[in-house]
Amino acid sequence: MDTISLLAILFTIAAFFSLLNHNTLRLPPTIGVLVLSLISSIALMLLDPLIPAYSLQALPRTVLGALNLPQTLLNGMLSLLLFAGAMQVNMADFKARLLSITALSVLGTTLSVLVLASAVWALLPLTGEHLPFLWCILLGAILAPTDPVSVIGMLKRLGLPGDLQALFAGESLFNDGVAVVLFTVVLTLATGNSDVLSASHIGFTFLHEAIGGIVTGIICGTIALFCIRKTDDPHIHLLTSLALATGSFSIANSLEFSSAIAAVTGGLTFGTRFGRQSLPPEHRAELESTWMLLDEILNILLFMMVGLEIIEVKVHSGIFLSLLLVIPLSLISRGASVLLATLPNYITNWDKGRSLKLLTWGGLRGGISVALALGLPPGPMRDSLLPLCYGVVVFSIIVQGLTMERVARNLYPTAEPG
Numbered sequence: 001m002d003t004i005s006l007l008a009i010l011f012t013i014a015a016f017f018s019l020l021n022h023n024t025l026r027l028p029p030t031i032g033v034l035v036l037s038l039i040s041s042i043a044l045m046l047l048d049p050l051i052p053a054y055s056l057q058a059l060p061r062t063v064l065g066a067l068n069l070p071q072t073l074l075n076g077m078l079s080l081l082l083f084a085g086a087m088q089v090n091m092a093d094f095k096a097r098l099l100s101i102t103a104l105s106v107l108g109t110t111l112s113v114l115v116l117a118s119a120v121w122a123l124l125p126l127t128g129e130h131l132p133f134l135w136c137i138l139l140g141a142i143l144a145p146t147d148p149v150s151v152i153g154m155l156k157r158l159g160l161p162g163d164l165q166a167l168f169a170g171e172s173l174f175n176d177g178v179a180v181v182l183f184t185v186v187l188t189l190a191t192g193n194s195d196v197l198s199a200s201h202i203g204f205t206f207l208h209e210a211i212g213g214i215v216t217g218i219i220c221g222t223i224a225l226f227c228i229r230k231t232d233d234p235h236i237h238l239l240t241s242l243a244l245a246t247g248s249f250s251i252a253n254s255l256e257f258s259s260a261i262a263a264v265t266g267g268l269t270f271g272t273r274f275g276r277q278s279l280p281p282e283h284r285a286e287l288e289s290t291w292m293l294l295d296e297i298l299n300i301l302l303f304m305m306v307g308l309e310i311i312e313v314k315v316h317s318g319i320f321l322s323l324l325l326v327i328p329l330s331l332i333s334r335g336a337s338v339l340l341a342t343l344p345n346y347i348t349n350w351d352k353g354r355s356l357k358l359l360t361w362g363g364l365r366g367g368i369s370v371a372l373a374l375g376l377p378p379g380p381m382r383d384s385l386l387p388l389c390y391g392v393v394v395f396s397i398i399v400q401g402l403t404m405e406r407v408a409r410n411l412y413p414t415a416e417p418g
Contacts, residue, residue, distance in 0.1 A: 014300050017037060018033060021033060045310075069370065069374055070371045078368070085169060086265075090271070091271035094166045104170075104338065107340075107341040108171070118136075120326060124325065129384065131381070138186050144179040146172045168362060173264045176264075181205065208257070212252065215257075225274060244266050248266040306367050335356065364404075366397065374386065
């Protein structure tokens with residue numbers, strides 16, 4: 001299948017599901033498209049055996065094969081999604097909560113992986129399933145990155161405190177890079193491709209990728225701002241920002257730095273004092289509006305692909321019992337990691353646990369977790385982990401995503417809508 005045909009199919013399906021959701025379900029666009037793509041995929045799977053003369057799953061499988069979600073997302077769409085998210089961050093609030101963001105992104109993500117892995121390893125045998133501890137850690141790494149795609153926009157609409165919005169956005173942007181690094185290292189150990197990795201080596205690898213990504217993003221962002229500061233053409237501003245998003249990602253990847261962190265840091269440079277001085281307010285507003293639209297389109301496509309990928313998930317009878325265990329464990333591990341990572345802040349400013357509850361319930365898992373799970377090597381471990389990861393992601397997006405606004409209003413009833 002050629003590229004233009006693939007794009008035509010994806011955009012046509014996305015447009016159809018978006019229109020159908022708008023006229024029927026009226027859910028948030030990304031969640032509505034996910035629900036409809038899930039329903040369509042499950043319907044095809046159920047009807048396929050009833051029509052043996054024709055494979056109803058042939059076209060979806062062809063599209064998914066040509067698409068290759070792990071490759072498309074992790075080495076393509078991710079740069080644009082992360083850059084778009086970083087463009088929406090208020091840098092003043094971000095700097096005010098930088099210590100908490102760093103603690104959540106690094107320490108919180110690591111703790112989330114270890115807590116979930118330990119709980120799953122100890123309790124999963126009760127359901128009849130067994131996973132080696134390294135593969136339990138891998139499960140934790142896959143489910144560690146949070147992806148509150150629609151949550152950040154909703155927090156702004158509800159008028160919740162700016163520092164809380166920055167904490168949500170900052171953590172979700174940076175923990176993607178941290179989780180991918182952890183996933184890569186643990187996968188190397190779990191598959192037996194290396195038996196010489198030590199704690200110091202893992203730590204050095206993480207610091208190398210993280211610091212290298214930050215430096216790459218800052219340098220590329222500064223160069224981009226220097227290039228556009230004397231121009232007043234919004235088209236040049238957009239093209240330069242696109243070059244920055246993809247260029248910083250690619251350069252960091254080629255240097256074996258964290259490409260995700262590079263894209264985030266590059267986007268954040270537009271919110272610095274130098275970034276604000278480089279663009280007139282009206283041009284900056286236009287650029288941010290364009291990136292928000294691009295972000296929405298990309299997320300609709302991503303959630304649609306996540307829904308279609310259920311065709312690749314091998315479900316067996318015992319998996320539902322395992323999911324009933326793993327879903328609450330993922331929420332408990334999220335809450336425990338948020339509390340432990342920012343414990344000094346809660347000791348000095350408890351706020352009745354409101355921010356803890358909001359960060360726990362709002363820690364949605366998304367396309368990155370599905371892409372990482374799909375990227376596992378074929379075999380029995382992949383067949384066990386993929387449905388677990390997929391189930392947690394779907395529950396997270398649909399149940400947590402649709403109830404997040406009600407939870408936020410209950411916790412912050414005095415917030416003024418923006």
